[in-house]
Amino acid sequence: MIQEIPNADILSTARRILALGPICDSCLGRQFAMLSTGLTNVERGRSIKTVLTIQASAADDKALQEELAPSFLSARLKLGRKDEEDAQCMVCLGEMSPQNLQRWADKAIEAQEEWEYSTFLVGTRMSGLLAENEELLLADGGSTHAEPFKSELNREVGKRIAGKTGKQVALKNPEIVFHLNLSEGEVDLQIASIYIYGRYRKLIRGIPQTRWPCRICKGAGCPRCLGTGRMYQESVDELIRPAVLVAALASDTTFHGAGREDIDARMLGSGRPFIVEAVRPRRRSIDLVQLQEEINRQSAGKVEVSKLEMVGCDVVEKLKKATFEKTYQALVRLGSEVPEEKLKSVLTELVGSIDQRTPTRVSHRRADKLRVRNVYSADLNEASGRSVRITIRGDSGLYIKELISGDGGRTLPSLANSLGVDAVVEELDVINVGGESDGTSSWNAKEDKR
Ligand SMILES: [Zn+2]
């Protein structure tokens, strides 16, 4: 059932508001914004003032005419005060005047000039004074159908920006947000990052995935790190970064990997999925083929990227949460020579579930707990004396070095334990992450099926 709102309610609320002081058409109309659509608040406010002026004339209500006069010309004419200007609005203090709305739009347009974007949104940071005025009006005027001041200002300035620039207002994931700072009189820009998905291969050992601050100085620079502030002078992140900064004219980048390999492990095969986030990009339309070539040229022999593709910010979280099966190749040194047949049969026995307590080598930074992980396949590639090369496919989070060595009994079963001889990983490579799928489209589809 539709709730009935008698005319008298609206007009008596409007009278109560007008008795508080001069009010512009916008601010009056905004008090009734929720009662009609397809009208601006200026139109609502003007209509109400018009009806009240006619009513005041018909009833010869001088008091009402006096209340209307400061903010309505028609009422002033009736009272013979045609030379007076509208008084300043007690609520917005002129902020909602057409000139002022245009001034905000012009400021925003000036601020956006060097940024490439197609969608935007306007937001308002209220000043204390205007917030208080709005509260008082709601409390004393008593309208229950008002729209917030901010919403109207955002919408009206947004319309003007869109009209001038041809850009689109987007409520969800806008590329730029114009914050109108009412106390400072300034427009602040909030720029959405862009997200470039891809896969990387790490062709050499000894570089970490991301920037790694020096343990001694925490990045400030000290003798240990030769003043660089870093434990390692290069990382996958830092090898990819320069070309992205240039292509997007960005102020920074953030690297998001789908898991990470050890510093001393290579990442081969089709590579590991990652997203590089370009922060505050001035340019959004990027030639990804050219970017890929440039990254690969600059990091030649160390890191290689492929399958670059633009994705939404939501994919970062999916990437972080996703778990991938991984395939490793390990070069293992045995304590003594073992016949090939025995090696093969022991490797077959390793397939299945493995109990792993937190490895000794990471126990200083991770809580000790028992994890159960699966080994899906374990194959011998070649054996040469005490040196053997094997390929293992297992769950995300399976510790390979410990699966081989047994870590003093903390991983069971293990290759060392089953063979009855010591076994140590000398070289480790990740040769595949995930299944056959490549790129986000198939990867997203896989995620959706869960
Ligand atoms: Zn106003």
Ligand SMILES: [Zn+2]
């Ligand atoms: Zn240092």
